[in-house]
Amino acid sequence: xxxxxxxxxxxxxxxxxxxxxxxxxxxxxxxxxxxxxxxxxxxxxxxxxxxxxxxxxxxxxxxxxxxxxxxxxxxxxxxxxxxxxxxxxxxxxxxxxxxxxxxxxxxxxxxxxxxxxxxxx
Amino acid sequence: xxxxxxxxxxxxxxxxxxxxxxxxxxxxxxxxxxxxxxxxxxxxxxxxxxxxxxxxxxxxxxxxxxxxxxxxxxxxxxxxxxxxxxxxxxxxxxxxxxxxxxxxxxxxxxxx
Numbered sequence: 001x002x003x004x005x006x007x008x009x010x011x012x013x014x015x016x017x018x019x020x021x022x023x024x025x026x027x028x029x030x031x032x033x034x035x036x037x038x039x040x041x042x043x044x045x046x047x048x049x050x051x052x053x054x055x056x057x058x059x060x061x062x063x064x065x066x067x068x069x070x071x072x073x074x075x076x077x078x079x080x081x082x083x084x085x086x087x088x089x090x091x092x093x094x095x096x097x098x099x100x101x102x103x104x105x106x107x108x109x110x111x112x113x114x115x116x117x118x119x120x121x
Numbered sequence: 122x123x124x125x126x127x128x129x130x131x132x133x134x135x136x137x138x139x140x141x142x143x144x145x146x147x148x149x150x151x152x153x154x155x156x157x158x159x160x161x162x163x164x165x166x167x168x169x170x171x172x173x174x175x176x177x178x179x180x181x182x183x184x185x186x187x188x189x190x191x192x193x194x195x196x197x198x199x200x201x202x203x204x205x206x207x208x209x210x211x212x213x214x215x216x217x218x219x220x221x222x223x224x225x226x227x228x229x230x231x232x233x
Contacts, residue, residue, distance in 0.1 A: 035222070044224055044226050044227045045170065045215075045224040047221055047222045047224070059220065059221070100217075103220075104152075105152055105156075105158045105217045105218055106217030107158060108162075108172060108222075109172050109175065109181070110172075111169045111170050112169065113169050114169050
């Protein structure tokens with residue numbers, strides 16, 4: 001069955017970086033894209049960006065431009081999201097979700113279980 | 122960005138009774154291919170979001186038929202015909218037509 005398995009929880013200090021992985025299985029990785037969505041404690045869902053596993057194209061949310069990088073490794077069917085210069089308000093659960101391969105529209109049909117990132121001094 | 126506005130934000134429901142959630146967008150969600158990329162997600166307590174409905178009214182595999190989606194243009198509705206205990210959680214609408222994709226604030230469904 002289609003699955004996205006994310007890496008484990010992280011605790012980081014302000015100013016550090018975090019890299020979260022999302023390993024796909026049960027489907028052809030390069031036929032889709034991956035969106036990243038985060039959820040701060042007790043809050044709603046915030047789209048962070050998208051990467052095409054087909055051609056590596058990316059789209060990032062404007063507020064995260066310059067701090068976020070999304071990549072894929074097609075040899076291992078894994079997507080990565082790196083967030084730099086962490087602040088306390090980056091504390092959230094980070095989700096990956098399978099999405100459209102070309103970024104024309106978005107539908108997020110399968111989600112990972114989430115990775116908790118805590119930013120604290 | 123397209124603003125998605127859900128109502129109500131809190132919905133206490135009696136078991137076995139119907140429930141309805143409204144989602145309105147600040148602009149039309151009809152894409153150039155003629156489809157409307159309006160999606161509904163369910164997030165049970167402590168779980169990740171799960172897609173229930175895509176393109177306004179299409180149920181995902183395994184989603185009970187008591188869930189239905191309807192609407193067009195800028196006005197959409199998720200209905201639960203008879204609420205069960207397992208339906209407790211937060212429901213989000215999302216538009217995927219315009220960049221960036223945006224979510225509603227979420228509607229918390231609880232049992233009275």
